Amino acid sequence: MIANTRKNKSPFSLGVRKKAFPWLVPLSSVRLTLVLLSLSMVLIFVATLEQVRIGIRGAQAEYFESFFGIWHYPTEFWGGSFLNFIPLPIPGGYLLGGLLILNLIAAFITRFQMTYKKMGIQIIHLGIILLLIGQMVTQAIQVESRMQINKGETSNYLERFHGVELVFTDITDASESKVVAIPEEMLEVGRTLNTPKFPLKVRVKSFGPNCNFDLKESGENRGNITAGVDRGVGVSSNLSITPIEEDFSAEGVNFSYAVFELLDQSKSLGTWTAVAHPAGNSRWELIHPKLAGLSFQPIRHDGRLWGMELRAKREYLPFSIELLGIENEFYQGTDIPHNFESHINLNLESGQKRKALVYMNTPLRHAGKTFYQYQMNKAADYSVFQVIRNPSWLVPYIACILVSVGLLWQFSFHLISFLRKQAKAAPAV
Amino acid sequence: MGILVFFGSCSEDPEIQSYSITPEYDGPMIVWKLPDHWGENPELSGPLAGSFHVKTDSGPKGRIGVMPFREAVSSLEITNMFGMELGYQGFNQETLKQVLQVKKIEGKNFDWIRLTERVQSENPSTALLAIMRNDKDTWLFPFIADAQLINAEMESFTNFLGSIIARAGKKKIRAVMPALPPPPVPTASGNPTWETPKHWLPGKVSSMRIGSFLVQDGNGKELDFSITTFPGDVGGLLPNINRWLGQVNLPEVNPDSQSKYVSEIILDEKSAQLLIAENEEKSVYGALYFGPSQSWFFKLIGDSELARVEKENFLTLLESVCFHDH
Numbered sequence: 001m002i003a004n005t006r007k008n009k010s011p012f013s014l015g016v017r018k019k020a021f022p023w024l025v026p027l028s029s030v031r032l033t034l035v036l037l038s039l040s041m042v043l044i045f046v047a048t049l050e051q052v053r054i055g056i057r058g059a060q061a062e063y064f065e066s067f068f069g070i071w072h073y074p075t076e077f078w079g080g081s082f083l084n085f086i087p088l089p090i091p092g093g094y095l096l097g098g099l100l101i102l103n104l105i106a107a108f109i110t111r112f113q114m115t116y117k118k119m120g121i122q123i124i125h126l127g128i129i130l131l132l133i134g135q136m137v138t139q140a141i142q143v144e145s146r147m148q149i150n151k152g153e154t155s156n157y158l159e160r161f162h163g164v165e166l167v168f169t170d171i172t173d174a175s176e177s178k179v180v181a182i183p184e185e186m187l188e189v190g191r192t193l194n195t196p197k198f199p200l201k202v203r204v205k206s207f208g209p210n211c212n213f214d215l216k217e218s219g220e221n222r223g224n225i226t227a228g229v230d231r232g233v234g235v236s237s238n239l240s241i242t243p244i245e246e247d248f249s250a251e252g253v254n255f256s257y258a259v260f261e262l263l264d265q266s267k268s269l270g271t272w273t274a275v276a277h278p279a280g281n282s283r284w285e286l287i288h289p290k291l292a293g294l295s296f297q298p299i300r301h302d303g304r305l306w307g308m309e310l311r312a313k314r315e316y317l318p319f320s321i322e323l324l325g326i327e328n329e330f331y332q333g334t335d336i337p338h339n340f341e342s343h344i345n346l347n348l349e350s351g352q353k354r355k356a357l358v359y360m361n362t363p364l365r366h367a368g369k370t371f372y373q374y375q376m377n378k379a380a381d382y383s384v385f386q387v388i389r390n391p392s393w394l395v396p397y398i399a400c401i402l403v404s405v406g407l408l409w410q411f412s413f414h415l416i417s418f419l420r421k422q423a424k425a426a427p428a429v
Numbered sequence: 430m431g432i433l434v435f436f437g438s439c440s441e442d443p444e445i446q447s448y449s450i451t452p453e454y455d456g457p458m459i460v461w462k463l464p465d466h467w468g469e470n471p472e473l474s475g476p477l478a479g480s481f482h483v484k485t486d487s488g489p490k491g492r493i494g495v496m497p498f499r500e501a502v503s504s505l506e507i508t509n510m511f512g513m514e515l516g517y518q519g520f521n522q523e524t525l526k527q528v529l530q531v532k533k534i535e536g537k538n539f540d541w542i543r544l545t546e547r548v549q550s551e552n553p554s555t556a557l558l559a560i561m562r563n564d565k566d567t568w569l570f571p572f573i574a575d576a577q578l579i580n581a582e583m584e585s586f587t588n589f590l591g592s593i594i595a596r597a598g599k600k601k602i603r604a605v606m607p608a609l610p611p612p613p614v615p616t617a618s619g620n621p622t623w624e625t626p627k628h629w630l631p632g633k634v635s636s637m638r639i640g641s642f643l644v645q646d647g648n649g650k651e652l653d654f655s656i657t658t659f660p661g662d663v664g665g666l667l668p669n670i671n672r673w674l675g676q677v678n679l680p681e682v683n684p685d686s687q688s689k690y691v692s693e694i695i696l697d698e699k700s701a702q703l704l705i706a707e708n709e710e711k712s713v714y715g716a717l718y719f720g721p722s723q724s725w726f727f728k729l730i731g732d733s734e735l736a737r738v739e740k741e742n743f744l745t746l747l748e749s750v751c752f753h754d755h
Contacts, residue, residue: 156451171454174596178449185443197447218666219684219691230683238684296454300479303594305460316450 018110028106036100039091046071046090057162058248064093065139094136101132120410127402134395143389145315146374148280149323151381154347156320158387160313164256164276167311168198172304183313184209187258199264199301205271206259209246213255213275215290216240226259226273232297232308234259234273237290241273253278258310262299272297274310281309319367320347324355326383328376340376342383358385457497457566457598464585467493470681482680483574483582489680491574493586497598498567504529504540504560507569511556516547516653535591537561545576552710554676555579559590564597573675620658621697621725624749626742629654644731644739652731652739659724666691666702669717669726673704676730677711696725697752705740712736714743 018025026032043063050071051059063069069090073083104125112122145158163184170178180198187207194201206225216222216238225241226234233239241257256276262269275294277283285292296307322345329338341359346366348354358364364371364385370393374386463469463481468489470480479495508520508528520528525542532541540560546553557572557579570593572579572586579586620639632641632653640656670691671681682689694703694716701718714736716727727750729736729743 169454171452171458172460172594174452174458176449177452177454179447181446181448183443183445186445193445195445195447197445219687235683296456300460303460303462305458307454316448 014111014113021106021109024106024110027102028110029103030107032103033100033107036096036103040096040100043090043093043096049074055248055252061248063090066092067095068092093139097132097136101129101136104129104132117413120406120408120413123406123409124403125406127399127404127406130402131396131399134392134399137392137395138390141391145387145389147321147371147385147387149321149344149383149385151323151326151383154320154322157314157316159280159311160315163313164310165313166202166258166260166274167309167314168299169307169309170304171307181314184256187260192263199304200269200299201263201265203261203263204258205261206241207257208243209256210244210254211257211275212242212244213257214240214242215288225257229259229271229273231270232272233291233293234271236293237288239273239275239291241275256310264301269299269301272308274308276310276312278312281311317367317369318349321345321371321385322347323383326376326381340373342373342376342385455599458596459495459497459568460594461495461589462592464589467585467589483578483585485578490678491572491578491582492675492681493572493589494570496569496571498569502567502569504542507558507560508542508544511558511571511573512544515544515554515556517544532559534587537590537593539570539590552577557586559586561590561593561595563595566595566597568593568595575678621656621750621752623656623746623751625746626739629742644729644735646735646738650732650735652729652735654729654743655726657726657728659726666717666719670702670704670715673713673715673728673730674706677706677708677713679706679708694747696747696750699752703747707733707736709733714740716747 046069047059047063050062054062069092070087071090072085072087074080075084077083108122108125108129112118112125114122143160145160147155147158149155165184166182166187168180180195182193182202184207186193187204189204189206192201192203205228211225218238220238221227222229222234222238222240223242225243226239229235229239241259243257246252246254255278258274259271260274261271274297275291277287277294281295284294295309297309299306299308324343324345326340326342328340330336331338339359341357344356344358344364346354346356346364349367356364358371358373360373363373368389368391370388370390371385372388373383375384376382459479461479466484467481468484470482470492479493481493482489483491483493505520505522505525508525509517512520528542528544530541532539538561540558542556542558542560544556544558546555552575555574555576559570559572561568561570570590572582574582623640625640625642629642629644632638632643632655638655638657640654642654644652644654667682667684667687670687674681674690679690690704690706692703692705694701696716696718699718699720701716704713704715704717706713710733711731712733713728713730715729718725727747729739
């Protein structure tokens, strides 16, 4: 009775916790854990199949970065011609991951015993919870970009892999240029955008993530999308646009386009076409001289000269990187890369310079960003870094340390207990 | 619920961003203040070219251009380019001095050249050329219109030039001048033949022309007929049509509206374009054939009344054209 009283008095006892959080008890069920893990296997299987059809980025967005997805049984499978039309809801990564976290936390609170003997288990599970939460946080806030630098040149901006922006740049002053950037999420058809940062209104007439484009002969019909275009490259090159689906495959290239009208108060100044080249708008002149102007379509207003373009979303940095040299080596007789390395100067915000070497699996970390060696072209003398902004990058390391500590604790506990027992059982000499 | 709130709050709300950067644009920069009664022609060639017209009661007239050259271009070269179009033989340094003066406008020096079409007319076509040099750049501001309009707009043109702010670029560019043909490469062999109406007289001689005739009615009305050839497509159909429309004070057209003046025609079994553009005082009839490596232009321009009379003769001449290549 004294022992029972002593147990019941502990605020961390199982009984106390179950009474304090009764609604967590069903959530802590092991059966629930098994169901969630089984559904995770189904999710991975479905997403792997879909990846073939819609690409890895499409499968990630559709199934892993969502609460649920809709899957259609493949026609190639047995019975597919009958079953394909049935839309099957599949729980998504956010739902399953979220429920697994809840399940683990619930078990942590309502089922795990807080004793020295079991402390290792608690720490291991805490580490796993941290790993899962860290992964979800990373999914939500991680930003991936790229930075391409030609040898001998310096760059101070990043470009997103996906997503474009409609940009107006005032280049009138020699000392600095003013940029007004409208993200693609705001380029809704029919919307008129008005900001004090730009003297003209922008009326969006058409926007799409991908298109086929064609230069028509003089007098030929341009088609519906660009029919109303009466200014800029769209007119001088007689550019025709045909919208197509966004390509999510790993090798996919997407030419985002926008057709927009500029208004000075209520007076229309004309309608332009802008198309974003996935490798950068400086590439347009290589495709056709008439398209070179897509990197800078001028509009003058009130004594100021603005250039317009649709381009990959950019983030300008307070520091810059100068590419001094590149080395790439392949295993002898093969095309398998052995070593890619970039010699750089990091021009810091303070004005100082720092030399660094960026190569495979050895990134540069600065100002909350990590620069990985991504691509390289020795013939064209440029290097491309993949730049990750992930404030939660330490979380997996902390989680692994916690799991390791928990495992060490648990094994050490059992080992010491075993050795003690062995010592007691040994006959007295 | 917590997870939903978490993901809802983590997503970035899209918003228009504004920031300043170190200049990245390396082309030349030019801005100006346009007179209120000038309009802007929408189709520009190149990042810095400007093209304007004068708004009048009878519609847009004249053409004022802004043309950058990222290299030193001589006034002699520019004068000859425009002079040939207006019937001049060709200038040298000595004859250039007769038409060139230097004007200072708002602290900027301009080479000032005025060329008038070599025809007997009360209101001949005129090209007023203002050339500004800035660092190694050359900026050309041509004003092409009839003489009366140019005289009337002289003050506005001067004010426009005074408002110019220009900055040289770092990369080499040469402005496209779609309205101006390059120096011709006349070829003795390979020229077509045609049947000229008997009453057409030999016209002005020019290194550009492989055929040149003058049509007169004895009452002072005149037409100028020319056959010219150039390498390549010299800018293509639309720029050349607009150049000819400008010579008869008609507004420029775009690909959608060019059918008002342009239709298909067959020249010696080859597809060509026929231009019929009639204004009150002056008209132009033309045929443009763009061959694989060379272009051929047949143009009849001058008094509208006489042009209507000679229209059938012009069309008959076109039917007689033979390139002797089949």
